[in-house]
Amino acid sequence: MTLNELKPGERATITGFAAGLAPARLLEMGLLPGTTIKVLRLAPLGDPMDLRVRGYRLSIRKAEAALITIERPAP
Amino acid sequence: MVLAGNPNVGKTTVFNLLTGQNQRIANYPGVTVERKSGRLASHAHVEIIDLPGTYSLAPKSVDERIAFDMLVGRLERAPDVVVCIVDASNLERNLFLATQVMDLGVPVVIALNMIDAAEQAGETIDVAALSEALGVPVVPMVARSGQGLSELRTHILNPPAPPPAWQWPLMPVVEARLPTLEDALDQAAQPVVTGPQRRMEALRALCEDAVLAQWEAQAPGFVEAVGAARQHLESRNVAYRHAEVAGRYQWINPLVHRVKKRHQPTGIASLSDRVDAVATHRVFGPLIFAALLGVVFQAVFAWAVPAMDLIETGVGALGGAVRTLLSPGWAANLLVDGVIVGVGNVVVFLPQILLLFFFLGLMEDTGYMARTAFIMDKIMKRVGLSGRSVLPLLSSFACAIPGIMAARTLESERDRLITIMVAPLMSCSARLPVYTLFIAAFIPAGKLFGVVGYQGLAMFSMYLMGTVMAVVAAWVLKRFVFKRSGGYFVMELPPYRRPRLTQVLRRMMQRSQIFAVRAGKIIFACSVVLWFLSSYPRPSTPGALQAAEGAVIDSTAAAQAADIRSSFIGLMGRALEPVMSPLGFDWKMSAGIVTAFAAREVIISTLGIIYSVGAEADETSLALRDQLKADRYPDGRPVFTPLVALSLLVFFVFALQCMSTLAIARRETGTWRWPAVMWLYMTGLAYVASLAVYQGGRLLGFA
Numbered sequence: 001m002t003l004n005e006l007k008p009g010e011r012a013t014i015t016g017f018a019a020g021l022a023p024a025r026l027l028e029m030g031l032l033p034g035t036t037i038k039v040l041r042l043a044p045l046g047d048p049m050d051l052r053v054r055g056y057r058l059s060i061r062k063a064e065a066a067l068i069t070i071e072r073p074a075p
Numbered sequence: 076m077v078l079a080g081n082p083n084v085g086k087t088t089v090f091n092l093l094t095g096q097n098q099r100i101a102n103y104p105g106v107t108v109e110r111k112s113g114r115l116a117s118h119a120h121v122e123i124i125d126l127p128g129t130y131s132l133a134p135k136s137v138d139e140r141i142a143f144d145m146l147v148g149r150l151e152r153a154p155d156v157v158v159c160i161v162d163a164s165n166l167e168r169n170l171f172l173a174t175q176v177m178d179l180g181v182p183v184v185i186a187l188n189m190i191d192a193a194e195q196a197g198e199t200i201d202v203a204a205l206s207e208a209l210g211v212p213v214v215p216m217v218a219r220s221g222q223g224l225s226e227l228r229t230h231i232l233n234p235p236a237p238p239p240a241w242q243w244p245l246m247p248v249v250e251a252r253l254p255t256l257e258d259a260l261d262q263a264a265q266p267v268v269t270g271p272q273r274r275m276e277a278l279r280a281l282c283e284d285a286v287l288a289q290w291e292a293q294a295p296g297f298v299e300a301v302g303a304a305r306q307h308l309e310s311r312n313v314a315y316r317h318a319e320v321a322g323r324y325q326w327i328n329p330l331v332h333r334v335k336k337r338h339q340p341t342g343i344a345s346l347s348d349r350v351d352a353v354a355t356h357r358v359f360g361p362l363i364f365a366a367l368l369g370v371v372f373q374a375v376f377a378w379a380v381p382a383m384d385l386i387e388t389g390v391g392a393l394g395g396a397v398r399t400l401l402s403p404g405w406a407a408n409l410l411v412d413g414v415i416v417g418v419g420n421v422v423v424f425l426p427q428i429l430l431l432f433f434f435l436g437l438m439e440d441t442g443y444m445a446r447t448a449f450i451m452d453k454i455m456k457r458v459g460l461s462g463r464s465v466l467p468l469l470s471s472f473a474c475a476i477p478g479i480m481a482a483r484t485l486e487s488e489r490d491r492l493i494t495i496m497v498a499p500l501m502s503c504s505a506r507l508p509v510y511t512l513f514i515a516a517f518i519p520a521g522k523l524f525g526v527v528g529y530q531g532l533a534m535f536s537m538y539l540m541g542t543v544m545a546v547v548a549a550w551v552l553k554r555f556v557f558k559r560s561g562g563y564f565v566m567e568l569p570p571y572r573r574p575r576l577t578q579v580l581r582r583m584m585q586r587s588q589i590f591a592v593r594a595g596k597i598i599f600a601c602s603v604v605l606w607f608l609s610s611y612p613r614p615s616t617p618g619a620l621q622a623a624e625g626a627v628i629d630s631t632a633a634a635q636a637a638d639i640r641s642s643f644i645g646l647m648g649r650a651l652e653p654v655m656s657p658l659g660f661d662w663k664m665s666a667g668i669v670t671a672f673a674a675r676e677v678i679i680s681t682l683g684i685i686y687s688v689g690a691e692a693d694e695t696s697l698a699l700r701d702q703l704k705a706d707r708y709p710d711g712r713p714v715f716t717p718l719v720a721l722s723l724l725v726f727f728v729f730a731l732q733c734m735s736t737l738a739i740a741r742r743e744t745g746t747w748r749w750p751a752v753m754w755l756y757m758t759g760l761a762y763v764a765s766l767a768v769y770q771g772g773r774l775l776g777f778a
Contacts (some may be wrong), residue, residue, distance in 0.1 A: 004509070015091075022316075023563050023565075023620060024131075024135065024264060024282075024283060024316075024320075025131065025319040025563055025565045025754065026563070026565060027321075028130055028131040028133070028320055029130065029168065029565060029567075030168050030171070030324060032214070032317065032320065032321055032324055033317075033321075034613075040348070040555070041351070041352070041355065042454060043355060043360075043449050043450055043452060044355065044356070044358075044360045044361050044450055045359045045450075045453035045454065046453065047452070047453045047456075048449060048452050048453070048462070048564055048566075050351070050355065050449065053720070054163075054165075054167045054168050055165055055166070055167060055168075056165040056168055056345075057567065057568040057569075057570075058466065058566070058567055058568065059445075059448075059449050059564070059565075059566045059567070059568050060563075060565050060566075061452070061456070061564045061565060063250070064563055064564065066563065069536065
């Protein structure tokens, strides 16, 4: 699944990037394969997303989140 | 020395600490990035340059390119020491940039700022271990309280040796390819790229198309070698484009875990989270934002009035004083009517602009501005803008100049251009005096349903009209002009922080200064030209007719009115009258509009001169207001009716009448094409809208 499908409060680990090519800015901000992310909330209109990653808060649009493939931790 | 760091890590605070009052803001040559420099307090021989805050040195934005070029000495002499400011409460991502700086072969000192915030979040950082792991001195700091300053100064005055470069692991397959690329680059660009930078440049060209493109003309051999390397790596399915970033984070992540000790958070750790549960809430978030905007506009329009009145009185008094000092003649006229009134017209907006910048600065300093971008992004995206356009567009309510400059923070070129193109539609404070004059004169003072005043409603409609049109124009530009897709929206939501009054005030002053100086110069020049155009050519015997008829009283005013009809301005106005009369404007308004293309508020001085109440006319001038109402065409019809006033107001809402805006748009877009398009579409819009209002109004039976 991809990051945009994650609901507020859920966590996941990045596995890679759809189409294999990630925007450089996402990588530099620390969104790399193996990184865990938590979705804190969505903006009032449902987009963009508010994430916690590497100890700080990052906001990205769902369109970008759709490029990021994730894996939910085993329950 | 040079200060580097991510945005929102207290870079400006450290800069202010180190330099004291000793600061200078200029631009880097050819680009609009601010070059902030100062001298180390009590060591004036040390120059300190504050680089733009960036997340990375891989040059993608202008800011990043400038930061990188400064650090490697391509723009100026390479720095003797770089202080890299790192947010202790966000260590991992901050160290990403720090490791990039450490690879440049220059001495580096790390200022580990906001250790108090990290402490509150339940993290203690082992500074000695961090320093040893990185191989650079690390100074723990709380810049807000000045803690750590003296230690940082010691390191700046005695720079350490450059740290070991390339401590992080690069994928071996990529590593193996680098020497070939380095050789190819070396042959083509030896004098430009040397030493440790050569390896970095080769790697970045491999990973990023934008960097590679820069070498196309200069080093075709190198570009070819990179192409071959990419093909090789792709055939083996290697994610080589992540190589640099992944390698750095791979090294930083365990390092951070080693030096960071977790304990119980002390209090306000999750405060930002809890505030945002309300501030970006589905319902409360937009409501809070709207309420804040309401407060800001209330402040700008109500609280600024006493100060503005005071300035007006002062300008009037100064003009009067100068008149009594100088003997009457053209010199006194030029000085008072041209210079003092002209410049006074700009200075009078300063209270509003200062207040607006104060509130915007407060929103930025607390971290709320990022939330407005977060809340608004979806709406803004739909019309071709981005959440980050909110700040430039809000600034444009004060003045389009700082608004257009603030659009720099937009990473996507498309979003930035659209923001710049629509910013001047937001009603700036220069339109306010025009609105005030005509609304006060022609809109009845009564109240709608006994609650909302007609005049207030009219004023609000002006602002609403401009804003709605900005949204429409953005959508049109997105739909028909910029067909490329917009950029990414990747934005940090920094923790909320208590605002520092001194910092907010300092920024307010710096921004207002940019506005006042730039606008002041243009208005000054225009006022002088305008004065000349309205004073010459003079009839050979001014007022002779009236004098002969014995009408001595008020002869100067009448003579002046006669003069102006035959002056250059009068000629222009009369020449334009046929074009403007479908909008309901006579030659005097046409002349006013022509002069207002220099700057909107000039129309008031022009009408003031024409209606011979003296050039010190201003929007609260009763005389001018009454003169406008009393003016009649030869056939006895009033020149100004409410419908004409409305048509004129609509014209001012849409028309781009501001030289400074065109000049700044030229500088920010790098070409005259965009300012030309901007002028044409806005002025065309103004003409059509006014035409529709006036002719439509007449069809509906209004006078």
